[in-house]
Amino acid sequence: xxxxxxxLVIMLILLTAGxxxxxxxxxxxxxxxxxxxxxxxxxxxxSTPDVNGPDGWAFTxxxxxxxxxxxxxxxxxxxxxxxxxxxxxxxxxxxxQDSWESFFGMADADVCYSASCTRIADGESGLDSVWxxxxxxxxxxxxxPYRDGWFWRFGSRPGVTRDGIPYFVGGITDTQGGSTQExxxxxxxxGEPLIIGGVEIDGLPDPVxxxxxxxxxxxxxxxxxTNWIAEVQTETGDFNTDNHIVIxxxxxxxGGMPLSEGGMVPESxxxxxxxxxxxxDYLGVTENGDWMVTGDTDADSSTDEFVxxxxxxxxxxxxxxxxxxxxxxxERGFMGEDxxxxxxxxxxxxxxxxxxxxxNGEIMLMEGMGVDLDGDGEIDEDTAITDFAGSAxxxxxxxxxxxxxNILFTADVEYPGAVRQDEVExxxxxxxxxxxxxxxxxxxxxxxxEMGLVLTIEGxxxxxxxxxxxxxxxxxxxxAQNQPNPFNPTTRIVFSLGSAEPVKLxxxxxxxxxxxxxxxxxxxxxxxxxxWDGSDGRGQRVASGTYLYRLETGDRVLTRTMVMVK
Numbered sequence: 032x033x034x035x036x037x038x039l040v041i042m043l044i045l046l047t048a049g050x051x052x053x054x055x056x057x058x059x060x061x062x063x064x065x066x067x068x069x070x071x072x073x074x075x076x077x078s079t080p081d082v083n084g085p086d087g088w089a090f091t092x093x094x095x096x097x098x099x100x101x102x103x104x105x106x107x108x109x110x111x112x113x114x115x116x117x118x119x120x121x122x123x124x125x126x127x128q129d130s131w132e133s134f135f136g137m138a139d140a141d142v143c144y145s146a147s148c149t150r151i152a153d154g155e156s157g158l159d160s161v162w163x164x165x166x167x168x169x170x171x172x173x174x175x176p177y178r179d180g181w182f183w184r185f186g187s188r189p190g191v192t193r194d195g196i197p198y199f200v201g202g203i204t205d206t207q208g209g210s211t212q213e214x215x216x217x218x219x220x221x222g223e224p225l226i227i228g229g230v231e232i233d234g235l236p237d238p239v240x241x242x243x244x245x246x247x248x249x250x251x252x253x254x255x256x257t258n259w260i261a262e263v264q265t266e267t268g269d270f271n272t273d274n275h276i277v278i279x280x281x282x283x284x285x286g287g288m289p290l291s292e293g294g295m296v297p298e299s300x301x302x303x304x305x306x307x308x309x310x311x312d313y314l315g316v317t318e319n320g321d322w323m324v325t326g327d328t329d330a331d332s333s334t335d336e337f338v339x340x341x342x343x344x345x346x347x348x349x350x351x352x353x354x355x356x357x358x359x360x361x362e363r364g365f366m367g368e369d370x371x372x373x374x375x376x377x378x379x380x381x382x383x384x385x386x387x388x389x390x391n392g393e394i395m396l397m398e399g400m401g402v403d404l405d406g407d408g409e410i411d412e413d414t415a416i417t418d419f420a421g422s423a424x425x426x427x428x429x430x431x432x433x434x435x436x437n438i439l440f441t442a443d444v445e446y447p448g449a450v451r452q453d454e455v456e457x458x459x460x461x462x463x464x465x466x467x468x469x470x471x472x473x474x475x476x477x478x479x480x481e482m483g484l485v486l487t488i489e490g491x492x493x494x495x496x497x498x499x500x501x502x503x504x505x506x507x508x509x510x511a512q513n514q515p516n517p518f519n520p521t522t523r524i525v526f527s528l529g530s531a532e533p534v535k536l537x538x539x540x541x542x543x544x545x546x547x548x549x550x551x552x553x554x555x556x557x558x559x560x561x562x563w564d565g566s567d568g569r570g571q572r573v574a575s576g577t578y579l580y581r582l583e584t585g586d587r588v589l590t591r592t593m594v595m596v597k
Contacts, residue, residue, distance in 0.1 A: 055410055055486070055588075056396060057403040058444075059114075060090065062481040066106055069116040071097050077483045078133030079423055080439035082367070083193060085431035086111025088439050089142065090483045091133050103131035105142045118142050121165065126150055126158070134423070136190030136197075138163070143191035145199070161186035161222075163197045169222045175203045176221050183222075184211040188248050192256040196220070200248055216246045216261055226263055226277070233281035234289060237265040240273065247274075247311070249423070253318040254368050260316040260324075269293075276311060276324055283322070285342035296328055301337075301344030306330040313374070313423075315366025323366040325374060336360050338374055345392060346374075353394045354516030354594045355380055355387075362386065362419070367427030373438055375419045381517070381575050381596055386419050388486070390427075390438065394592050395486060397577065401543040402444055402484060408588070410543025411446070417479055418443040438486040445479040489587050510582045510589040513563075517594040520565050520572075524549070526582050526589075527558045535583040536561060546573060549580075565595055 066072045072094040080090045089107025096102045096119075104119035118141065120128040132145035141164035148170060149156040160170035168186070175181040184202035191197045198218040202211035215227035224230075228241030239245050247262030258279045267273040276283040276290035283290045286297030292310065296302030311326035327335040327348075336348040338361065350357050355378035364374040371391055377384045378394075388396040398417060401410035419425075424441040431437070511525040528534065536550040547568045549561045563580075567573055575597045582589045 055403045055408055055590075056400075056416070056440075056442075056484045057406060057408075057487070058482050059485055060092070060106065060483040064480075066092070066094065066116070068114060069106065072102075072104065072116065075101060077424075077441050077481050078421065079135065080107075080426045080441070080483065081135060081137045081190075082426045082428040082437070082439060083109060083137040083139065084111070085429040085435070085437070087137055087139075088114075088426070088428065088437065088485070089117055089135075089137055090439070090441070091131060091135050091144070093130075103144075103146075105135060105137075105144065107137075109137060109141075110139060118144070118164070120146065123165070123167070125152070126160070126167070126170070128162075129156065132187060132189075134188045134190075138191045138195045139193050140164070140195060143168075143189045143197045143199075145186050145189050159185040159187070161189045161197060161199045161201070163191055163195065163220070166220070168197050168199070168220060169201060169217070172207050177224055178203070181205050182207045182209075184209070186217075186222075188250070190252055192252065193254050196256055198225075198252055198256070198259075200246055200250065202243065211243050213241055214243050214245050216250060216259075218252075218256070225259070225280075226261060232263065232265065232275070232277055234284070235265055235275060235282050235291075237267050240264045240266045249312065249314055251314050251316050251366070253316050254429075255318060257318050258316045258320055258322075260314045260322055262311050262314070274310065276314070278316060278322060283324070283342075285339065290324065296344075300339075300342055301347065303328070303330050303334065306335075309335065312361060313364030315364070315372060317366065317368050317370055319370070321366065321370040323364065323372050325361045325364045327360070333358075336376075338364070338372070340372060346376075346389070352378065352387075352389070352392070353512060353592050354518075355394075358384060363421070363423055363425040365425045365427045367429060367436070369430045371427050371430070371436060373425060373427050375425060375440075380577050381594055382577065385577075388419065388425075388438070388440065390436075390488065395438070395488070395590075397541070397592060399541040399577070400579070401541070402446070402482070404446060410539070412542060412544065414444060414446040415542060416442045416444055420481055433489070436488040438488070439483070440486070441481060441483055443479050444482045444484075508582075508584060508587055508589065510580075510591055512591060513580065513593045517596045518565075519596050521562055522565075522593060522595075524561045524563060524580055525558060526561075528554060528556050528584065531555045532584050535581075537581055537583075538563060539579045539581060541577055541579070543579075546578065 062074050075093040078091040082088050087110050089105050102120050105117040108114040126148040128146040130147050135144040143163045148158045158171040161168040169183045181203050184204045186199045186201040189199040204212045216225045218225050226246045230239040245264045250261035252259045260278045263277045264273050272293040274292040286300040296306045306328040309327050309329045313325045315323035324339045334349040337344045338346040359377040362375045366372045373390045385398040387394045401414040404411045419442050421441045426439045428437040509527045513522045513524045533553045537548045538546040
């Protein structure tokens with residue numbers, strides 16, 4: 032396995048110094064390279080991130096360890112500071128951990144995770160379990176303590192409150208070692224059931240179903256467990272109407288109507304005439320009771336996907352955002368403890384569909400954008416995000432000092448010196464085409480690597496909140512969406528300052544290369560407008576496509592995207 036030692040040194044420097052400034056994604060770890068501060072472990076794959084407060088973050092990683100072993104581990108920092116190895120596979124007098132599920136959770140003191148275990152006494156392997164640190168919470172074939180004669184079958188998607196209370200989705204059975212007969216949502220050090228067959232839900236006429244699908248895997252708890260949100264199945268007798276969104280034991284409502292499968296979506300909250308809820312995907316909830324639901328309705332497939340915040344549809348498929356149309360499905364979503372929400376979604380651009388990272392309704396990153404390899408806060412040349420990887424690989428931290436915000440995610444990134452990897456596509460057997468067996472189509476090679484990254488939004492307030500009385504003057508720094516967008520041949524860019532100060536406004540291509548500097552001088556407090564005519568620094572017209580425009584003042588940076596068409 033090849034290691035890229037120069038990049039390792041760079042990552043050590045940037046991690047020790049802290050997270051990068053500005054709206055530029057900064058590399059935290061790279062596939063096929065040693066882990067910074069844990070160089071005996073070489074990254075094999077990077078999975079789900081989690082966050083804890085404003086500065087705590089971690090990823091689950093599969094890594095090559097000393098002795099040629101492959102191990103699962105959690106890497107990051109619990110409360111901020113220098114990152115490192117938080118926990119890896121371990122053993123007790125009874126069980127040996129073999130591997131971890133990619134989903135996990137962070138408390139202030141340790142991590143909660145799901146491990147596949149081997150029982151030492153008889154060598155039985157593949158026993159699914161949930162652990163908080165060194166403490167076993169639940170394991171397959173051991174008694175389920177809340178129902179006589181029943182046993183744990185599996186534990187999955189574990190999480191933990193900041194003060195160390197674990198929770199997870201699990202399965203139980205009345206036959207030791209038997210198949211799952213019922214699923215549930217469990218909370219506490221010994222897995223007390225919150226959702227299980229027969230439980231009554233406030234606002235719903237039917238009890239929770241006794242089934243292996245009575246609670247969805249994409250549930251969420253708030254930081255200290257005050258609130259939780261889950262997709263729950265009840266005994267309606269109709270699979271078209273049996274799933275509901277439940278928040279802390281009661282059915283969620285929007286516009287006075289329950290969020291129930293097959294139920295009406297009120298037009299007052301952004302519903303289309305006659306549409307009904309179809310299913311749900313990503314969920315979020317906070318200690319203060321803010322909540323997020325993504326999903327789709329039975330409307331036309333070009334408009335059915337939506338994001339709902341606190342009972343209002345704030346984005347839906349077919350909407351325009353930064354001059355580009357949202358299309359297809361929400362591919363991942365997360366709500367932070369301060370109510371900030373992020374999703375990854377496709378938009379139609381002049382170069383075809385591209386996936387974007389959206390924060391509070393505004394595009395922050397897009398496939399094709401470069402990343403920061405060396406921690407200087409600037410996009411490095413010849414780097415580009417090629418794919419936001421992982422179905423749930425997204426996490427939004429709490430707000431930090433001055434309103435700063437960290438977003439953790441994984442992505443495939445092209446960069447200079449990346450290991451060249453073969454790429455093939457499996458073509459399934461098609462007798463009608465004369466192929467009796469699966470075969471492989473060689474797609475050549477790609478020069479990219481999977482990375483764990485952080486996007487730090489510095490000094491930002493909520494996008495919907497331009498500043499409140501008592502805010503520091505620089506909290507009113509703002510960069511508006513250019514108008515028109517898309518544009519040809521000119522567009523107007525408006526920004527505002529809270530006080531007189533030096534400011535730079537420049538246009539870049541998607542790889543971070545400077546196209547043209549529009550402003551580089553001291554400007555007065557208030558609103559300013561600049562016209563860009565679509566030309567570069569030499570006066571030559573630029574090509575059609577997506578561009579970044581970036582406002583820098585002091586230690587704060589704001590970036591947006593715009594589209595030029597011809």
